Amino acid sequence: MPFIPNAESDRMAMLEAIGKKSIEALFADVPARKRFPKLKLPPALSEQEVLREIGAMAAKNRGADKVSWFLGAGIYNHFIPALVPALASRGEFLTAYTPYQPEVSQGTLQAIFEYQSMAARLFGVSVVNASHYDGATALAEAALMAWKLDEGRNKILLPEDLHPEYKAVLKTYFSSFKVEIVEYSGAPENAALDSGCACLIAGYPCFSGELYGLKAAAQRAHEAGALFIVHADPLMCAILESPGAQGADIVVAEGQSLGNAMNFGGPGLGMMGATEKLMRRMPGRIVGEAKDHDGRRGFVLTLTAREQHIRREKAVSNICSNQGLVMLQSCIYMAALGAGGMKQVASLCYDKAHYAASLINSLKGFKVKNRSFFKEFLVSTPIPAQVIVDRLAKRKIMPGLALSRYDSKKEKELLICVTEMNSKTEIDRLVAALKEAVL
Amino acid sequence: MNLSPEPLVFELSRPGLVGCSLPVSDVPAAQLPKDLVRSSIDLPELDELTVVRHFTRLSQKNYSIDTHFYPLGSCTMKYNPKANEAAAAESGWKNIHPLAGHSEAQGAIELIYRLQENLAEIGGFSSVSLQPAAGAHGELAGVLMIRDCLKARGQGQRTKMLIPDSAHGTNPASCTMAGFTTQTIPSGKDGNIDLKALEAALDDSVAGIMITNPNTLGLFERNITKIAAMVHEAGGLVYGDGANMNALTGVFQPGKSGIDVMHFNLHKTFSTPHGGGGPGAGMVAAVKELAPFLPGPIARKRSGKYELAMPEKSIGRLKAFYGNFGVLVRAYCYVRMQGAEGLRRIAENSVLNANYLRARLEKTYKLKYTRPCMHEFVAMGDVAPGIRTLDIAKRLIDYGFHPPTIYFPLIVPEALMIEPTETESKKTLDDFVEAMLSIAAEAKTTPELLHNAPTTTPVGRLDEVAAARSPVLCFRG
Numbered sequence: 001m002p003f004i005p006n007a008e009s010d011r012m013a014m015l016e017a018i019g020k021k022s023i024e025a026l027f028a029d030v031p032a033r034k035r036f037p038k039l040k041l042p043p044a045l046s047e048q049e050v051l052r053e054i055g056a057m058a059a060k061n062r063g064a065d066k067v068s069w070f071l072g073a074g075i076y077n078h079f080i081p082a083l084v085p086a087l088a089s090r091g092e093f094l095t096a097y098t099p100y101q102p103e104v105s106q107g108t109l110q111a112i113f114e115y116q117s118m119a120a121r122l123f124g125v126s127v128v129n130a131s132h133y134d135g136a137t138a139l140a141e142a143a144l145m146a147w148k149l150d151e152g153r154n155k156i157l158l159p160e161d162l163h164p165e166y167k168a169v170l171k172t173y174f175s176s177f178k179v180e181i182v183e184y185s186g187a188p189e190n191a192a193l194d195s196g197c198a199c200l201i202a203g204y205p206c207f208s209g210e211l212y213g214l215k216a217a218a219q220r221a222h223e224a225g226a227l228f229i230v231h232a233d234p235l236m237c238a239i240l241e242s243p244g245a246q247g248a249d250i251v252v253a254e255g256q257s258l259g260n261a262m263n264f265g266g267p268g269l270g271m272m273g274a275t276e277k278l279m280r281r282m283p284g285r286i287v288g289e290a291k292d293h294d295g296r297r298g299f300v301l302t303l304t305a306r307e308q309h310i311r312r313e314k315a316v317s318n319i320c321s322n323q324g325l326v327m328l329q330s331c332i333y334m335a336a337l338g339a340g341g342m343k344q345v346a347s348l349c350y351d352k353a354h355y356a357a358s359l360i361n362s363l364k365g366f367k368v369k370n371r372s373f374f375k376e377f378l379v380s381t382p383i384p385a386q387v388i389v390d391r392l393a394k395r396k397i398m399p400g401l402a403l404s405r406y407d408s409k410k411e412k413e414l415l416i417c418v419t420e421m422n423s424k425t426e427i428d429r430l431v432a433a434l435k436e437a438v439l
Numbered sequence: 440m441n442l443s444p445e446p447l448v449f450e451l452s453r454p455g456l457v458g459c460s461l462p463v464s465d466v467p468a469a470q471l472p473k474d475l476v477r478s479s480i481d482l483p484e485l486d487e488l489t490v491v492r493h494f495t496r497l498s499q500k501n502y503s504i505d506t507h508f509y510p511l512g513s514c515t516m517k518y519n520p521k522a523n524e525a526a527a528a529e530s531g532w533k534n535i536h537p538l539a540g541h542s543e544a545q546g547a548i549e550l551i552y553r554l555q556e557n558l559a560e561i562g563g564f565s566s567v568s569l570q571p572a573a574g575a576h577g578e579l580a581g582v583l584m585i586r587d588c589l590k591a592r593g594q595g596q597r598t599k600m601l602i603p604d605s606a607h608g609t610n611p612a613s614c615t616m617a618g619f620t621t622q623t624i625p626s627g628k629d630g631n632i633d634l635k636a637l638e639a640a641l642d643d644s645v646a647g648i649m650i651t652n653p654n655t656l657g658l659f660e661r662n663i664t665k666i667a668a669m670v671h672e673a674g675g676l677v678y679g680d681g682a683n684m685n686a687l688t689g690v691f692q693p694g695k696s697g698i699d700v701m702h703f704n705l706h707k708t709f710s711t712p713h714g715g716g717g718p719g720a721g722m723v724a725a726v727k728e729l730a731p732f733l734p735g736p737i738a739r740k741r742s743g744k745y746e747l748a749m750p751e752k753s754i755g756r757l758k759a760f761y762g763n764f765g766v767l768v769r770a771y772c773y774v775r776m777q778g779a780e781g782l783r784r785i786a787e788n789s790v791l792n793a794n795y796l797r798a799r800l801e802k803t804y805k806l807k808y809t810r811p812c813m814h815e816f817v818a819m820g821d822v823a824p825g826i827r828t829l830d831i832a833k834r835l836i837d838y839g840f841h842p843p844t845i846y847f848p849l850i851v852p853e854a855l856m857i858e859p860t861e862t863e864s865k866k867t868l869d870d871f872v873e874a875m876l877s878i879a880a881e882a883k884t885t886p887e888l889l890h891n892a893p894t895t896t897p898v899g900r901l902d903e904v905a906a907a908r909s910p911v912l913c914f915r916g
Contacts, residue, residue, distance in 0.1 A: 001781055003518055003710075004788050005864035011788075014795040014865060018811075023787045026794055026811055029659035030691050036783065037692050040560055044778030047522045054772060058531030060546030065534035073538050074759055081459040083491055091505030092498035095519050098716040101842055102903075103833070103896040104440075104502035108715035111497055114448050117914040121481050127912045130716065133572035136759040144616075165759040172734075172755035176586065176618025213475055240475045254759075264547045265537025265760025266572070267718035279910065285716065290906035296444070298898035302906045308575070309847075313611035313621050320609050321573035321706065321721075325714030335448045336458035336490045339482040344461045347468075354469035372472050393543070401538055424465040 064262065066396065068426045070356075072376050072417025073207070073401040074135070074163050075265050076257040078235075078345070079421060080329075081336050084259045088329045098285075098324070102300045108324070109299035112287040115331035122237045122334075122342075123251040124244025125273035129284035131322040132270025135254025136166040139201070139231050140173035141283050141317055142250045142272060146199035146227040147179060148316070149281065153198040153226070154178060160185040161206035162231070164406040188217035193224040199250075200224075204232040204243055208369070208415065209376035211240075218247025227278075234258055234271060236374045238342035239350065250274045259333025260326055269326040280306060283317030348420035349375035352427065356418045359431045365438055369413075376417040378403075382438050385414040391437045397430055441499035442897050449914045451493060452483035458490045500897050501715070502841045508867050510796075512815045512844035512856025513607070513655055515685045515707035517789075522776065523710060523769035532768055537760035541746050548745035551761060552738035554771045555722075561774075561782065562681075562701060563692025564724035568733040568750070569762040574682055576757060577702025577721030578613035578649075583754040584700050584725065584732040585647050585676045586617055591732075591752065594674060597646040601670075603632050605655045605848045607682060619646060626850060630658045630808040632666060641673035651680040652693070653813035655848040655856070657793065659686075667697025676700070676729070684708040685860065686790055686814035689783030700725045708785075709770040720766040736761065788861035789814040792868060796859055799872045803879045807851050815858035817851045823882035826889060828853040831878055833900060836893035838874035 006014070011023070020026060027035060045053065063069075064077045071077075088094070092107060099105030099112075112130045119128040132138035143156050156174070158167065160183040174181065179198075184191035188202035189212075200221040205211040214230060221228040229250045230243035235257050237243070243251045255269030256262070274282055280303060288302035308315040337345065353375045361368040365382030381388055385402035392399045400417060403410035418427065485493075502509065509516035535547050555567040571577035582600065589597050600619040602610050604626055611621045622640055627633035631654070648670050652660040660666065667677045679693045679701030685708045687693070693701050705711050706719035713719070725733055734757045735749035747761065777785065790813050797806070797816045804818035820828030832842030832855070844856040859868060881888050893899065 001777075001784060003520060003862050004784060005862065005867075006788065006791075010865040011791060014791055018791075018794045018798045020794075020811070023791055026787075026790050027659075027690060028811070029661045029813075030687075031661075031664055031696070034664070034691055034696050036690060037563070037695070039689055039692075039779035039782065041557060041779045041782075042775070044781050045775050047776065050772055050775045051522060051525055053775065054526045054550070054768065055529055055531075057546040057550050058529035060549070061531045061535040061539075062543040063531065063534035063536060063539065065530045069536070071536050071538060075537055077534075077536070079461075083458070083487060087491065087494040087498070089524065090495070090498045092501045092503045093715055094524075094712045095504035096501045096715045097509065097511055097514055097516060097713045097841075101502075101832070101836070102901050103893050103898060104507075104836055104841060105500075105715075106897050107497035107499065107501035110445065110447070110500070111494070111715075113912075114914070116912060117447070117449065118482055120913045133576060133718075133763075134758050134760075137572070137576075137757070163759065165756060168756040169758060172583070172757055173616070175583065175755065176616070211472065211475075213472075237477070238480055239471065239477055241477050261533035261765075262536050263533055264535045264544065264764040266758070267763040267765050268759070279912070286910075286912060288906045289911040290901035290903060292899040292901050294899060296898045298901045300901050300903050300906050302903065302910055302912070305907070307608075308612035309608040311612070312608045313615045315608070315612040315615070318575040318579060318609050318612035318616050319573070320575045320607075321704075321713075321719040322717040323572075324716030324718070325712070326718055328715065332490065332494055335483060335485060335493070336487065337461075338452070338457055338484040339480050340455070340484060341457045341459055341461055342482060343480065344457075348462070348464055350471065351464055351466050351469050355466035389540070393540075398536075398539065398543075405538065420462065427466070 068397045070400050070416050070418060070430060071398045073415055074254060075262050076419060077262060077421050078257050078419050080259050080261060083336055084329050084332045087332050088325060093328055099301060102298060106298060109287050111328055111331050113299045115327050116287060118334045119271055120273055122234055123273045124242030125251055126276035127279045128273035129282055129286050131327040132272055132284060133323060134268035134270045135252060136169040138252040138270030138272045139166055140170045142229045142252050143170060143199055144173060145281055145283060146229060153196055155180045155182055155196045155198060157191045157197055157200045158183050159201060159203050159206055161208050161210060162203055163207045187212045189220050193220055193226060195225060197224055197226040199227040199229050201229045204230050205374055208378040209373040210370050211372040211374060214243055214246035214248060233374060235346050238346040249278060255330045258330035260329050267323050267326050269323050269330055284319055285322060345420050352422055353377060353418040356427045360434060363435050375419055376415060379414045379416055381412045381414050384411045388414060388437045392433050395433050397433050399430060440896060441496050445496045447914050448483040448493060449916050451485055451489055454484055456484045456486045458485045458487040507839060507841050508863060508871055509841040510843050510857045510859050512858045513682055515858060515860055517710055517860035518862035519710050519712040520773060523772045526772040527765050527768040545745055548738050548747055550768060550771055552740055552745050554767055555738060557774045558703065558722055559724060561688060562724045563694035565727040566730035566733055567722055567724045568735060568737045569722045569767055570734045570757050571721035571723055572758055572763050573717060573719040574702055574704040574721040575609040575613060577723045578609055579616055580723040580734045580757055581678050581700045581702055582613055582617040582619060584729050585678060587732045587754055588676060588729050589646055597644055599644045600646050601640055601648040604850050606649060606651055610649045610680060630656045631660055631662060634662060637669060641669060643674060645673055645675040647676035647678055649678040649680055651682060653683045653686050656808055656817050657812040657815035658808060659813050664697050682707060683814060686786055688786045689779060690786045694724060694726055700729050705766060705770040710773045711766045711769040718763045718766055720763045785861050792859040792861060792863060796857055796868055800875055803876055815856060818855045819853045820855045821853045822879045826882040826886060828855055830889035834878045834889045834892040835874060837895045840871055840874055
C-alpha cells in the first residue's frame, strides 16, 4: 500500500516507544466482541486497475462530450478555460485546509477575498460569503436568515416558477418550523405581500427562463417590511442590471456556470450576497482584510462570532465545510474572463438562445411561451416533450428538459437552454430535428 | 513560501484586456430588454499570463498536505492520492448532466450505487444516502431522520437531544436547525461520557444522543454499547458523528453496535481533498428502521439497470441533485484501492502514529487524559509562564509545520489537538517531535521567539479583532 510510509521496522520501534507489544493492543478500548470485523468488500485494486474500472463506468454516460447539449435547468454546459482547472488543481490549493491559520493560508484567503469582491460587484451587493453547498441550499439558508430576523413573520413567498428541486430543499430546511410557504404565480410584484411575510423570493430569471424586472417587487416587499431575496443567474448579471441595483436585500445563485463542470450536478457553488445591513446575520465563512504588526496587508476569516464553532446551538447556521475549491474555480474564471469576457459569454448565450427560440417558434405546433428570457426558454410542444427527447437522443441531440419529469400535468412543455457552447450549425440541426420529430 | 506581497486582481487590471480568447458570434445580435440593460460592470481586466502568475503565486502562500505536515486534530489531513484526481477528471463524469435520463447516466448511477454499498458495509449499516454535501449537512440529515422516525413511532413529543461536552460545534447547531433543544452531557474523569449524568438526563422528552466516537479527545467511548442500550431503553435514538472514523475503518462497525444513524466525512476518512474549505461529502447511513427516512434520491439496482429513487418515507431533498458527485468519484477510487485489509491498515497506522507522538511528547506537553488514544490526542500548550497554546502553534509554523487544532475541544484548557494520520512517516513524526521539544525549551529561555512568531511567512500575526470591528470584506478601489 503506497499510502502507508512506515516499514515494519519503523512500526516495531514506534510500538517500543509507546510501550505496547502489538498494534492490536492499542485497540483494547474497543469492545472485544466487536473488534476487527471481517468486512465483505471486493478485493483491493491497483491504481492501474481502479482507473480502468472507473474509466469504463464513466464511458457508459452519454453527456455533453458526446451529444449536442441543450439541457440546463439549473446546471449549465459552459466553456471552461484551460487555466481554471490547471490553477485550481495545484496541490497547494487542492490539499489545503480551511484557512484557520491565516499566516500559512494567505493564498486561499486572498483568493476568497477576490471572489467575494468580484461576486459582490456582479450582484450589486456589499458582501458575499465564501460559499454554500449549492444554489438550492443558499436559497434555503437565505430564507432561514430572513425568517430569523423576525420570527413573528412566518410566511415565505415563493414563485410557483422556481426549480422544483429548490422548492423541495426549502421545504426540507423549514420542515421543523411553523412557517407557511406560499407560492405565487407571475411577476414577483404581484405576490400577496402582507405584514406576516418574512421575505419575498424572486427568480432572475425564473425556472422557465421568464425574466422579470425586480424594482417594483423590491419596493413592494420593503413597504410590507419583508426582505427581498433574488435567485439570480450570475452570468446574466454581466449584461443585465444587477439584483442589488434593483433593490434585492439578499442575492443567491448557483455558480456552477462560472468555470465548473456539470459533474452530474455536484459539487456546485452556492453563492450568497447581501446588503451591508445584513452582514452580521449572514451564515457561512467570510474573509476580511487585516493588518499585521508591521502594517502589511493580509486576510483573515472574520465575523466568526456568527458561526457554529463559536456559537454552537445559537449559531446562524450549522454550515462548516463549504465549496471552497469550486469557489476558487469561479474566482479564477471571473478573473480570467474579466469584465469584457463575462459580457461576451453572456451576450453569446443571449443571442444564440434568441436565435434558436425564433426558429423554434416558427415551427408548426411549437410555441415559445416566454415574454422575455436570457439563455433558457420554455416551449410548448405538439406531442409529449419526453417523446421528442427520446427521439432526438437517437440523433445525438439532447434538446432540453421535458417538464413532465417534475409535473405529469406539464406533458407538452420542453425547457431549452442555449449557451456559447452551441454553434449555429448545431442550433440549426436541433431545429430541423424538432421539426422531423413531430411529423 | 512566496513571501512577496501579491497585489489583488483589481490592482493588476489594465483596461481592455481579456484572459481567454472567446468565439465571435455566428448568429444575429438580439435586442436586450431596454429597461434592464446593465451599463457597466466593474470587474478586473487581465491577460492570461498575469492570471496564471497571480494564482500560482497565491498558491505558494499556502501550507498544504502536498507541501507540509498538517497535524490538525479531527480534520484527518491525510495524503489525497493523485489517482483520485485522475479518476474524477474523466470526461464522462464532467460532462454528464444531473437531469439526463437514467439511461444516459448509467455509469454515474452505478458509481453512486457501488459507493453506497461499500460504505454501508464499512459502517455496518443497512442503507446509505450520498446526498449530504458536508459533515454538518449529514448531521442535519441524521437529526431530521431521528425526528421523523420518532414521529412515526408516535413519539413526536421527544425534542431534547443530548450532546457530550466534547462534541463539535456543528452538532448543537444542526439540532437547532432540526427544531431540537440540546442538553450538554459532561465527560467523566476518564474523558468518556459520564454515565450517571446520562442516566439523569434520560427522561421521556429525550429524542436521542449525538456521539462522536472516538470523541474529540481522541478517546474511544468504551461504554458505547451500554450507552446505546440506555438511550434505546429510554425511547431515544443514537446518532453517530463519523468525523473521527479514520480510527475505526475495519476495526469497528458502528451500525452493528447500537448506532442508528451516522454520517462519514468522505473528505476526511476517505481521502478526498479539503480544497481550502470544501467541497466535502457527508454521506449518511442508517440501520433498517431508519433507512426509509434517508434523504434522497439514492441509487438502486433493478433488473440489471441502475436508477435513482426517493426512499419511502424520506425526509426529502437536502440539496439539488445527488450530492457532491465529483467528490464521490474520488472516495470510490480510494475505497477500491484499499479493500478490507487496506481499510484496517488505515485505522491501525493512524492510531499507531498518534500514540507514538503522544508517547514522545507527553513528558513535555501535559495531557489531561493519559490512557492510550485512538487517531488523535489532546495536549496542553502552557509549557512555561506567559506562554499560550497560540504561541506554540505560531512558532511551529517557523519550523515548517502546520499547527495542530488549537483551543478545541473546549473542555481542555490551552488545547493542542494533534492528529498525524496514517500517511505520515516516522521520520516526519520525529522531526515534528524535535520541533515541539525545541519550542518548549525556547518557551523557557527565549519566549519572545514564540510571542513574535511566525516570522517566516508572507505576513505576521494579523489583527483579527480590528478586522472584525470594522470589516473590509470587498476591494474598495
